[in-house]
Amino acid sequence: MPDERFATPDNTALRVALWRALHLRLDPAPHVFEDEIGLRIADPDPDWRDRPDMDPDLTRWFRAAIVARARFIDDLVIEQVERGAEQYLVLGAGLDTFVQRRPEVAARLRVFEVDRPGPQAWKRRRLEDLGYGVPDRLHLVPVDFESGASWWDELTAAGFDPTRPTVVASTGVALYLTRQANTDTLRRLASPAPGSTPAMTFRLPPELLDSDEHRAAFRIAIEGAKAAETPFVSFYPPEELPESAREVGFATARHVSAAELNERYFAHRPDGPRTSSGEELLVATT
Numbered sequence: 001m002p003d004e005r006f007a008t009p010d011n012t013a014l015r016v017a018l019w020r021a022l023h024l025r026l027d028p029a030p031h032v033f034e035d036e037i038g039l040r041i042a043d044p045d046p047d048w049r050d051r052p053d054m055d056p057d058l059t060r061w062f063r064a065a066i067v068a069r070a071r072f073i074d075d076l077v078i079e080q081v082e083r084g085a086e087q088y089l090v091l092g093a094g095l096d097t098f099v100q101r102r103p104e105v106a107a108r109l110r111v112f113e114v115d116r117p118g119p120q121a122w123k124r125r126r127l128e129d130l131g132y133g134v135p136d137r138l139h140l141v142p143v144d145f146e147s148g149a150s151w152w153d154e155l156t157a158a159g160f161d162p163t164r165p166t167v168v169a170s171t172g173v174a175l176y177l178t179r180q181a182n183t184d185t186l187r188r189l190a191s192p193a194p195g196s197t198p199a200m201t202f203r204l205p206p207e208l209l210d211s212d213e214h215r216a217a218f219r220i221a222i223e224g225a226k227a228a229e230t231p232f233v234s235f236y237p238p239e240e241l242p243e244s245a246r247e248v249g250f251a252t253a254r255h256v257s258a259a260e261l262n263e264r265y266f267a268h269r270p271d272g273p274r275t276s277s278g279e280e281l282l283v284a285t286t
Contacts, residue, residue, distance in 0.1 A: 013094030
């Protein structure tokens, strides 16, 4: 077990939680996604809105992408629970708050969150400090990827049952992994019971973004990630990951574009946010 005295939150996960909170403070109602719990867990400094990565204008597309993908995943989980899903697996869980925000849905699921030991220990402590605790239905699965540990072995040891239909969310992860690691993850996720549904975000190459402004903003993000020693590794054109998913055994695989997310969540908000074409989704079924 990691020493919790030295556990720290993941910077990327913190940023996502703050962008979710910023959506409620800057963007007009009705809000696409509401998450104040993530902000409470993050417990940032009082002046967190003055951080450079919280700049309202420079981050508006990234903020919109974060809330759109979060809402899409929530909608998918709820839809799949009604179709019989029994488990929900979150890879690279960060400060995910589904169990705390949607207890009525989570009560019908066994939820597994996979993350690195240090940040997960920190999150566990914050959940306890805030009075949420870790209910029996929530399984926090620490995996030390640097040690070569198998996340699948750790997951099944924690009680995950591959024979039960499962919803899987992997958001903001594929970008940081090699292509081979992403293919291996897809191959493993093709093995759970029929009716399982993984959803994975991926990033388009900068040259495929839909405007000079978006391309410039994304290149700034790429440089920032490199400077923070969390470089972006893998980019995919729209149909490559769906094709890979079908090749490793998924029955269906489809691309959900940023344009589709905009139409679904932002179409009637002329003064509101829009996600750029940078982040897209793969949704597959076994």
